[in-house]
């Protein structure tokens with residue numbers, strides 16, 4: 001291992017030591033048990049707290065600041081693993097053998113080669129589009145080019161296997177959950193068979209691999225088109241992280257940049273039933289295909305309350321401008337009850353473990369980067385101010401987005417690319433969770449409480465008053 005990358009590993013392990021010291025690492029028993037349907041739980045608006053399924057993929061302990069993928073804590077994965085290995089782990093449930101990892105990497109490399117899709121993408125005004133909208137479009141173009149789903153008379157293999165039609169829960173009854181989904185595949189075996197599908201059916205693991213690799217190539221192509229360059233073909237000798245940076249910048253990154261990018265990808269790969277994961281799962285649960293499902297994840301991730309926050313953080317740090325201005329800026333923001341970007345989290349009511357890793361990486365990179373160093377100084381002062389004002393009472397701490405923007409900026413990546421890079425990594429989590437959910441699929445169908453009126457008389461249009 002390159003000497004400087006050893007230093008990065010040390011930083012991750014010291015973040016782990018700090019996390020272990022400051023938090024108790026005990027799972028919450030009530031959230032880690034097999035479910036006996038119907039389940040009782042307290043549900044808040046926006047389905048907060050609702051339990052919709054079981055998963056073996058990832059666990060977030062928000063009270064303690066703990067994140068695990070398939071049983072491995074995020075710090076160990078960042079310290080010792082690679083994005084390819086983590087993507088495999090998320091999809092298949094266990095760490096790969098050397099042979100399996102090599103063939104998985106080969107497959108990703110093969111699927112990162114999407115020249116025709118990129119050519120098609122270039123026929124749209126990509127440079128004028130929001131990069132996330134362009135990314136979403138790219139996934140539809142991949143679907144169009146590589147699958148049969150748009151062919152005349154096409155019936156999906158998955159749809160052919162449906163044994164019964166969905167009869168949704170009657171709206172007037174209280175939702176109690178059901179022991180078995182009515183909408184089921186004939187058997188698990190049938191589903192297993194369909195999972196081995198080729199790309200043509202746009203469902204199953206081949207499509208997941210295709211999207212993990214293809215979205216990276218699309219994001220890089222979008223970046224290059226925006227800056228007036230031609231997209232680059234992948235460099236097959238590089239790792240996923242190094243190839244991603246290469247396809248964006250046209251330069252093979254040094255080992256430290258590659259290692260940090262790899263860690264950033266690992267940190268963003270999965271995070272429970274967040275809005276974009278839920279969006280992908282909802283779409284998949286209708287037996288729509290995996291490309292459209294990932295496209296929905298991209299759409300949900302675009303919003304500033306979700307993935308868009310990292311870009312907003314950099315804009316906010318630019319607006320603050322100097323360490324001296326932090327105090328007055330924060331006072332004004334708090335007085336206006338503004339949400340400070342990069343702070344707070346729906347689940348974490350403790351320090352986000354991903355921010356624990358990213359903060360020292362931002363500090364490491366900013367040693368040789370003037371702009372990064374300036375951002376970091378302002379960020380540190382802001383973190384102190386926000387901690388004093390909000391951490392005790394409201395449990396507001398930095399989240400993943402607070403330092404990721406500084407890490408990206410210090411590597412020369414522009415703010416418009418931050419959220420697409422988040423998406424590149426999250427494809428692993430989206431696809432893993434969709435595949436897991438489809439094994440016991442039940443179409444999502446929450447309810448809304450009707451608080452409108454009844455018995456209104458229909459008035460013809462000419463008799464209505466303004």
Ligand SMILES: CC(C)(COP(=O)(O)OP(=O)(O)OC[C@H]1O[C@@H](n2cnc3c(N)ncnc32)[C@H](O)[C@@H]1OP(=O)(O)O)[C@@H](O)C(=O)NCCC(=O)NCCS
Nearest residue numbers: 305306309338339340341342343344345346394399400401
């Ligand atoms: C992420 C987020 C949407 C979570 O929201 P939430 O769980 O619904 O939290 P709430 O909006 O209910 O906030 C609870 C309280 O904390 C305050 N709060 C939450 N996030 C805050 C922030 N970033 N800055 C200041 N106050 C914040 C709220 O104003 C609210 O205060 P109140 O009880 O006096 O009304 C929210 O923290 C936020 O908008 N953060 C900024 C955007 C961001 O960084 N997003 C990335 C998430 S990874």
